[in-house]
Amino acid sequence: MNIMVLNCGSSSLKYKIIAMPGEVELAGGEAQRVSPKTTEPSRIIHRVRGKESTHIVPMKTHAEAFGEVMNLLKDNPELKPDCLGHRVVHGGSRFKGSAMMDKHSIADLEKISGLAPLHNPPAVGLLKACDDLYPDLPQTAVFDTSFHATIPNYASTYALPEQLRVDEGIRKYGFHGTSHRFVVEEAARLMGKPMNKFNAVSCHLGSGGASLCAVKNGKSIDNTMGYSPLQGLMMSTRSGDLDSAIVLNLMAQHNGDPDAVENRLNKQSGVLGMSGISSDIRDIISRGDKSGDDAAQMRNTASLYVWRIRKYLGAYLSAVGNADAVIFTDTIGETMPQVRWMVCSDMEVFGLAIDSEKNDAAKELPADITAKESRVRIFAIATNEELAIARQTFLLLDKQSEKNQEQEPQDEDINP
């Protein structure tokens, strides 16, 4: 069975076709500059078995982009998808697990678009369009939030008035769940431990967003992101944790305009805002040891980036109790040994010691970079959200076919 995994960015559509259950990637690519107006023409970079081709085609919407990708697939019948698995950022409290998506559940998802106003609407639009264009193709949605549905109330509740907590539903949701679950499962497998007895802290350090996740008995018990992805670590352009007094101050400075402040905190802060030159921590760390006017600021940026990760790592190792592993993943976590080193060194109090040689040598992942004396294992593991989505989708379909059709499976956690 071919599962086509779809991931909508604000102006891009990434796709992968994965044959299941063999987990073989058949094709993939990205439609870029999907927008009504672009300075450069929109295009699809399409890959089939390592061969890449570029197709310039106008694509105003994600639905059009999807149609064009399906056109490209026409020539190869063996690539024809049997099911679509959508990555969706926010499932709210309605979707606590991955779900089959029909007209009803798409409508439900649309109702909670406000929870992720930048990310959810394109995915909802695409779900609707696929449902119209290919009504026979089953669709699933795999949510960034659903792995975190197990976060206990004491960790997800903000100390706010009842009106905001209860009536407005303001609480911690947590994000990057698909990736955290994937790498934690991989680490449990590497250590030969059953997931439901596995304790870990997973560090998803992306080139854009980043979050830490505390996992106890295979379940997420905390995540550094909150109601939105702005909370927690300092990220490429997001400030991360901030005294709310600063937010209110900024609002006053921007004549009470919350959109201006939102834009500033989400798009002009973090590594970019601090360094003034790049949103990519890799650029900052590589320039940190040079001299010059901006060298101090580069060092400050790198040191704050790492310091925040360390503080949360300590917090989560305490919360998890007897951790089996600390896992680094995504672009920065996978490719930056310096970051892993700075985060893990001098953490013996947590039973954590990193091996500098293994760490520097870790090119092929997964890699175990633990020092001999370390009680907690340290891994660098490549995340693969597309594969995780394909796996979830495959499981959902499997479950669906087992069930008789009188009952509509919805809202089920497939990994109870």
Added chain:
Amino acid sequence: MKILILKTGSYSLEYCYYASEKETSLFEGRLDNYRYSASDKIALQEVLWDILKLCIDQSNGKGPDAVAIYSKFGGEAFPQPAIADKDSLLKMKSLIPRAPMQIPGALALVECCQRLMAETPIVLVFGTSFFVPLPRRETMYGLDPKSSDAQGIRRYGFHSLFHEAAAQSFNKDKETSQKIISICMGAQPEIAAIMGRSPVMVTSGITPLEGLPGHTTCGEIDPSISLILAKKFGWGPEKIDELLTRESGLFGLCGERMTFDEVFLSNDEKHRAAREIFQYRLMLSCGSALAAMGGLDAIVFSGRYLAAGKFLADWLIAQPFFHSLKKERPYEVLFFTKSLENLIAQKAAVTVLQQNNAEYNKEVS
């Protein structure tokens, strides 16, 4: 030495007449919902005059030996207490934009005291002093540093006197630099990581709103929440500030006004959520402090709500991580019982004596 202590908050004025040798308060009181406004100077002077009369009654017709004016915020200008003179008052005036709710009130107190007791030394004591030398990685926010620096945006701790004295009480007799988690249980609790005499981490932010939840303050929340409220309800910064600082925390969680002692000493089921949320946040912050220091020699609780502190200490060391850590690398758990008034009086007395010595030395040379 008898010291009149005046504490200004954003919403109250507290006073205490303290005998520093005997370590006892002779009398104390509090004006609630006191909010300084420029037009109120005469009213303030009358209030002070009444307090001063009480002092004189207590000390056989003599006024206080010194006045200590306590302000939570002192910024980078005050890494130590200072005698109120031209220079220090000028510095304090420059802090008005940083703490517009507190500094003008404190300045007005100084002015009134100078008028009523021209000969009595006035000592300015601040809640932020101990945290002025926090390492830069701990003070920074992930924002453009140019505008942060220009606006004085950085992290502080606000319970300096407790943290400093609690750490000192554990440090004395120790030869090496100790790693201490200092937990101050005030109405706005605060956790600091202290290595030897230097703070390396603290939970509060540019205000005490960040960090742990308090009696009515929300503590750490997603920064986007304020923006969402502004968008959805059209609320302005003042309204949201009121909600986050006056209607959140234990009050927001319990639905009634409760102190930490009340919440943690009651077995009431309806306050369980508040207890669990606070405990968990406390544990996370202790974990961060541990990571900041890379070790632990002692956890010291201090502050007004020590009964809650004792409950929390028992809870914390029973948690799996801190329990097994205690077995592997034993650390002490201590309670520092001195009151804020005691600590302010000590600081004030020392500052006055230093000033006298300095003047004496000047005259001699």
